[in-house]
Each structure stands twice: as C-alpha cells, then as structure tokens.
Amino acid sequence: MHLKFKNKRISGILSILPTNEVNFIDEISNYNFSDKQSIKLGKIMGYGTRRIVDNGTTVSDLCTFGLNYLFDKKLLNKDSFQALILCTQSPDQFIPATSNIIAGNLLLNEDVICLDINQGCAGFEVGLMQAFMMLDTGVINKVVLLNADILSTKVSVKDRNSRPLIGDGASITIIEHTLEDESIDVFIKMDGSGALSLQIPAGGFKMPSSVETAILKEDVAGNLRSLDDLVMKGDQVFNFVQTKVPELFNEMLVKLNVNKSFFDYFFFHQPNKFMLEKLADKLEIGYEKMPNNICEKYGNGSNNTVPLTICDNLGGKVKSESFEVCLGGFGVGLTWSLIKCKLGNLDFCEIINYK
Amino acid sequence: MKDLVLNILRDTRPEFEFNSEVNFIDEGYLDSFDLITIVSDLESTFDIKINGSLIVPESFSSLDSIVKLVQSSKNAS
Structure with a gap:
C-alpha cells in the first residue's frame, strides 16, 4: 500500500534511555555455549552494551519523564497538541491504554x-x-508520537540468541503541519500468516501466565526460555527481511521515480548488526548511509530503534540542516514499511537519560 | 573446498560428525544462529559475499549444498 501525505513534517525527536548499562561479556556465563562460540557470534551480531530498565520502571515512566523534560525546557507546550499516540508492545497494563495513563500523569x-x-x-x-x-483531519494541528518498549524484561536470561540484543527505551516525536509543499510517501505491507514468527506465547488471554508457562525449556540449539519469554523463528524472520524489504524498496523507487542516490540517509530498524549489513548489501547501499550502531551501543529497542538512530547519528546537526531520508521498519506482525520524507530544521534532536 | 567447509562446520559445532548421510538442519546439527557464524566464516575464508536471500536453511542442509552456495557466491562476485 502506498499512502501520500502533503504539508506535514517531523519537528522534533527526543530519545530517553535508562542509565542501567549491561555488557554482553558480563552475562556470557549465563549461556549454554562456550565463551569462544558466544564471543564469535557476538562480534558478528553486534552484541555489545545495552540499556535496560530497573525493576519497576515502565513505559509510562519513560514517556512521562521525556514529556516533562520537553515541557520544562519549553520545547513543547502542553496545550499545543491534540493527539498522543503510543506504540508499544510492553504496556503498563492490559487495561487501560498506557497513553491514557501518561495523559493522566501529565494532566x-x-x-x-x-x-x-x-x-x-x-x-x-x-x-x-x-x-x-x-x-489530515484538519482538526488536529500537532501530534505527539511515543515509541517505547521495555522488552528486556520479557527475554530469558539464558537465551543467548535474543537476550544480548534487546535494549529498552523510549522516543518522543512531534509531527505537525507545514507550509512547505513537500510530500511524504508511506509504503506499508503486512502479512498476518507470519504473525507468530516473533511472539511471546503466554501472558495474554489465550494462554495466561502461570507456574507452568514460567518453566524454562531448552531449544535444539541450547537456549533456555519459557512460554512467558520472547521467541522468534530466526531463519524465517531473516529470510522475510532479505526478500520482502528489497521488494518494497524497489517498488518505492519505481513509484516515486527516484534512485538510491537521492537519499542522504537510510534510517532503518536495527534488529542486529548482521541482518542490517546483509540488507544494505542486498539493496546496494553503502554502510555510511545506513547507520548500524544502535544494537552494539544501546541494544535493539524494538519500535524505538529508528528515532534513536536519528538522534544518535544526526543529533544537533539536523536542527540546522535538512536531509532526504528513507525510514524503514520490519519485523513483528509481520509488518514492513518504508517512508520517504525530508528531515530537517528540527526544534530538537537529542538523547537524555531517564533518572 | 569441501575440506575447508568441513573445518568450518566442525569449528562451529564440534560435537557433531558432519557426514553426508545427515540433513544438518532436520537433525538439529545447525540452528539459525549457527548459520550466521558459518556465513561469516565462509565469507572470510573464501573472500566472498553471500547474498542475504540465499541464507536459508536449505542452503546449509548438507556439505554439498554449502559447497554449492560458496561456488554460486564466487561466481556472483
């Protein structure tokens, strides 16, 4: 599906990271593999340091902290926006919506x-x-988008394939109208037949968490995880990314009649270093145009990786300069999407620590 | 080439004998994360780049299929 929007812009991005930093090497003894094997895999996958929340810290805590920071610094007026969207897979509770909790925290x-x-x-x-x-409704002038996840709490400490990758954090993105006549093109596809390729089996209404679902079981590779933990079919997800994203990418180039050199940057989701390098190779995009440093530095924060990548790699530069960018996300759902837009002259683009 | 591939497999999973009778994937000799380290080793050993869309379990089910993957990657580069 291709959606075209006019006269809209991103006007600010703030990323909020927990201060608790965990190093892959410090956890290596948790795993059922030799140190040599794990270190070798770690170098290829980009296992490094990752930021994770302390026990009890929630998505609403991270988002409330970030929004208060913006209010305090007068980077966002509390009464200037009419919508608060929260993308998360780690809500505070099933009921109510976490965005309502955040709105309540902030009055x-x-x-x-x-x-x-x-x-x-x-x-x-x-x-x-x-x-x-x-x-596009014409009634709403400004939207606050929150992207936040704390999935480190849902990955088994004995799962070497996923545990060293997952980081926590949140980002706040402001979207508003602009008089500039730039179009934004959104390409998006979803394939529900692959919905269970990435999942947490238990904890919902279908299979509530119980003593039984918390029992750790060993997979064929030697990782230990329970039904309460995140699990993925790695080969299926990898193959999906390497085939479906290039197809959509080529569709985008053809429909928009642009070539790759048009873009200054490709800010893509960073599942792990290996997968993104392979994708860059397949798309024939130079690594310098597709930053791939987030997994090693902060961990894969799920829907938070793209805004965090922008903050980490562009930072204050994007306050005074403007870039043609392609944003890319792919994974759980299965969902994959590309957005062509201009990113520049932001009011803010920075990373802060959650305290 | 076969010997070099065999060395890489044994280095990745020293506990298994990688003989021609066994399907490495079906028998659980290799999982998706083993494939990643094997790809990395193949690329550095043979100075090749393996196309991401070819990194599927079927390409790693036997010694012959891995050798075929290396050869096609050599031809492509």
Missing part, C-alpha cells in the same frame, strides 16, 4: 486523543502514518 486536557498501537519493529513508521492521518 493533559480532555481534547487530547490518546491511542495505543501494538506494533514492534515497524512501530515508528506505523505511528507516523497514524499521525499523518490524524493531521
């Missing part, structure tokens, strides 16, 4: 629409698409 006015979206790796793109559609 937002009653004319702010709160909306939770359950999306993962493509959550930034899905959230932006929703924000653009809300702005």
Whole structure:
C-alpha cells in the first residue's frame, strides 16, 4: 500500500534511555555455549552494551519523564497538541491504554486523543502514518508520537540468541503541519500468516501466565526460555527481511521515480548488526548511509530503534540542516514499511537519560 | 573446498560428525544462529559475499549444498 501525505513534517525527536548499562561479556556465563562460540557470534551480531530498565520502571515512566523534560525546557507546550499516540508492545497494563495513563500523569486536557498501537519493529513508521492521518483531519494541528518498549524484561536470561540484543527505551516525536509543499510517501505491507514468527506465547488471554508457562525449556540449539519469554523463528524472520524489504524498496523507487542516490540517509530498524549489513548489501547501499550502531551501543529497542538512530547519528546537526531520508521498519506482525520524507530544521534532536 | 567447509562446520559445532548421510538442519546439527557464524566464516575464508536471500536453511542442509552456495557466491562476485 502506498499512502501520500502533503504539508506535514517531523519537528522534533527526543530519545530517553535508562542509565542501567549491561555488557554482553558480563552475562556470557549465563549461556549454554562456550565463551569462544558466544564471543564469535557476538562480534558478528553486534552484541555489545545495552540499556535496560530497573525493576519497576515502565513505559509510562519513560514517556512521562521525556514529556516533562520537553515541557520544562519549553520545547513543547502542553496545550499545543491534540493527539498522543503510543506504540508499544510492553504496556503498563492490559487495561487501560498506557497513553491514557501518561495523559493522566501529565494532566493533559480532555481534547487530547490518546491511542495505543501494538506494533514492534515497524512501530515508528506505523505511528507516523497514524499521525499523518490524524493531521489530515484538519482538526488536529500537532501530534505527539511515543515509541517505547521495555522488552528486556520479557527475554530469558539464558537465551543467548535474543537476550544480548534487546535494549529498552523510549522516543518522543512531534509531527505537525507545514507550509512547505513537500510530500511524504508511506509504503506499508503486512502479512498476518507470519504473525507468530516473533511472539511471546503466554501472558495474554489465550494462554495466561502461570507456574507452568514460567518453566524454562531448552531449544535444539541450547537456549533456555519459557512460554512467558520472547521467541522468534530466526531463519524465517531473516529470510522475510532479505526478500520482502528489497521488494518494497524497489517498488518505492519505481513509484516515486527516484534512485538510491537521492537519499542522504537510510534510517532503518536495527534488529542486529548482521541482518542490517546483509540488507544494505542486498539493496546496494553503502554502510555510511545506513547507520548500524544502535544494537552494539544501546541494544535493539524494538519500535524505538529508528528515532534513536536519528538522534544518535544526526543529533544537533539536523536542527540546522535538512536531509532526504528513507525510514524503514520490519519485523513483528509481520509488518514492513518504508517512508520517504525530508528531515530537517528540527526544534530538537537529542538523547537524555531517564533518572 | 569441501575440506575447508568441513573445518568450518566442525569449528562451529564440534560435537557433531558432519557426514553426508545427515540433513544438518532436520537433525538439529545447525540452528539459525549457527548459520550466521558459518556465513561469516565462509565469507572470510573464501573472500566472498553471500547474498542475504540465499541464507536459508536449505542452503546449509548438507556439505554439498554449502559447497554449492560458496561456488554460486564466487561466481556472483
């Protein structure tokens, strides 16, 4: 599906990271593999340091902290936006929506629409698409998009394939109208037949968490995880990314009549270093145009990786300069999406620590 | 080439005998993360780049299929 939007822009991005930093090497003894094997895999996959929340810290805590920071610094006026979208797969509770909890924490006015979206790796793109559609109503002038996950709490400490990758964090993106006549193109596809390729089997209404679902079981490779933990069919997900994303990428280039050199940057989701390098090779995009440093530095934060990549790699530069970018998300759902847009002259683009 | 591939397999999973009678994937000799280390070793050993869409379990089910993958990657580069 191709959606085109006009006269809209991203005007600010803030990433919020927990201060608790964990190093892969410090956890290596947890895993059922030799140190040599794990270190070798770690170098290829980009296992490094990752930021994770302390026990008890929630998505609403990270988002509330970030929004208060923006209010305090006068980077965002509390009464200036009419929608609060939260993309997360780690809500505080099933009921109510976490965006409503955040609105309550901040005492937002009653004319702010709160909306939770359950999306993962493509959550930034899905959230932006929703924000653009809300702005198209003509009633909403500014949207606050929150991308936050704390999935480190849902990965087995004895799962060497996933545990060293997962980081926590949140990002706040402001989307609003602009008089500039730039178009934004959203390409998005979903394939529910692959929905269980990435999942947490237990904990919902279908299979509530219990003593039984918490029992650790060993997989064929030697990883230990329970039904309460995140699990993925690695080969299926890898193959999906290497085939479906290039197809959509080529569709985008053809439909928009642009070539790769048009783009200054490709800010893509970073599942792990290996997968993104292989994708860059397949798309014939130079590594310098597709940053791939987030997994090693902070961990894969699910739907938070793309805005965090922008903050980490562009930072203050994007406050005074403008870039043609392609945003890309792919993963759980299965969902994959690309967005062509201009990113520049932001009011803010920075990373802060959650305290 | 076969011997070099065999060395890589034994280095990745020293507990298994990688003989021609066994399907490495079906028998659980290799999982998706083993494939990643094997790809990395194949690329450095044979100075090749393996196309991401060819990194599927079927390409690693036997010694012959891996050798075929290396050869096609050599031809492509």
